[in-house]
Amino acid sequence: MPILEPTYKPPFYFRNGFVSTVYSGLIRRVSIKQERERITLKDGDFLDLDWSFSKEKTDKLIILLHGLEGNGQRPYMTGTAKLFNKNGIDAVSVNFRGCSGEDNLNYYSYHSGATEDLEAVIEHAISVKKYSKIYLKGISLGANIILKYLGERNNVPSQVNAAIAVSVPCYLTGSAKALHTPKNKLYHDRFLKHLVDKLKVKQNRFPELLTDDALDSIKTLTDFDNVYTAKAHGFEDALDYYVRCSSLQFLPNIKTPSLIINALNDSFLSPECYPVKEAKSNSNLYLEMPDYGGHAGFIDKKNVYYNEKRALEFTKSIDLK
Structure with missing residues (x-):
């Protein structure tokens, strides 16, 4: 159209x-x-x-x-x-x-x-x-x-x-890059805090699936997608998740x-x-x-x-x- x-x-x-x-x-x-x-x-x-x-x-x-x-x-x-x-x-x-x-x-x-x-x-x-x-x-x-x-x-x-x-x-690949730019730091950090806080709750229930070291390694939204989103949902890594979805x-x-x-x-x-x-x-x-x-x-x-x-x-x- x-x-x-x-x-x-x-x-x-x-x-x-x-x-x-x-x-x-x-x-x-x-x-x-x-x-x-x-x-x-x-x-x-x-x-x-x-x-x-x-x-x-x-x-x-x-x-x-x-x-x-x-x-x-x-x-x-x-x-x-x-x-x-x-x-x-x-x-x-x-x-x-x-x-x-x-x-x-x-x-x-x-x-x-x-x-x-x-x-x-x-x-x-x-x-x-x-x-x-x-x-x-x-x-x-x-x-x-x-x-x-x-x-x-x-x-x-x-x-x-x-x-x-x-x-x-x-x-998603382009948007992920955009969210990691300085102009979007406020949004990035707010999203990341919410996601990590919720992931800590999951860690308490599924400690065998998420180690303290893995949780501590999450510094960015891409880290979160590598550590949790990709592994929990059957993707190779964050990039694979972005490309396929x-x-x-x-x-x-x-x-x-x-x-x-x-x-x-x-x-x-x-x-x-x-x-x-x-x-x-x-x-x-x-x-x-x-x-x-x-x-x-x-x-x-x-x-x-x-x-x-x-x-x-x-x-x-x-x-x-």
Whole structure:
């Protein structure tokens, strides 16, 4: 598809990518009533799902996936859920394994390419909850999972009508390098602290799988992926994980209408994360590249973000086809 022309025009003081990213991650608040459901996965582990509902009964559902070390209460999740609920669509915010406030049961957890849990949630929504129209929306890591899920399978359920991927690091190698640059040190160190703190909890439960020396060797996010992510999830090392799990390679095979919104001033993204060639050659792939927005920081009027409005507009446009 042709590249879409963005209409996003934030207030002047939010045109700075750092400001919009930090404000959206640390200051924004969205109030919404959620109901938690725990589902058991095929491997015996669990996922916690946070549901919010339209006032009217509906057969439509949006499934929301968060970013690295996020959860179902992050404003970029609840903001989308609230907007869709107001427009007659139920929402379920998925907490990845270990992200709902309780460590998951297994040593392995979640990562940028772990699409099996999304598949389980979709199956649950169709077979148990009986939704007949499903939309997917992910932020950052969650967006990469969605695009990879759609592109690596030829049997995506027909109930999945559309997808929206926001601030998606679809080329993980490039994004990993970007996160290790001085301009992203604040984000890098914050992510690393959360991840290592959680890994210490796992070490207490699985001391035979993680030695003190291995834990002490983790100084960067790449170290974390070498020591834990790769070994726990069957990859050779961090680079192998990045290469195999980047959604960029799966974009040509996507058959579900999918909208990618990546801001040009997103410091987490490398040049490869703007898949112009792939969008132009796949009629199901739509790409918007606003000048502003930082990383998931598309601040707009009345506390409803631009990417949330575009997600709703996109799903409605697909439904009309």
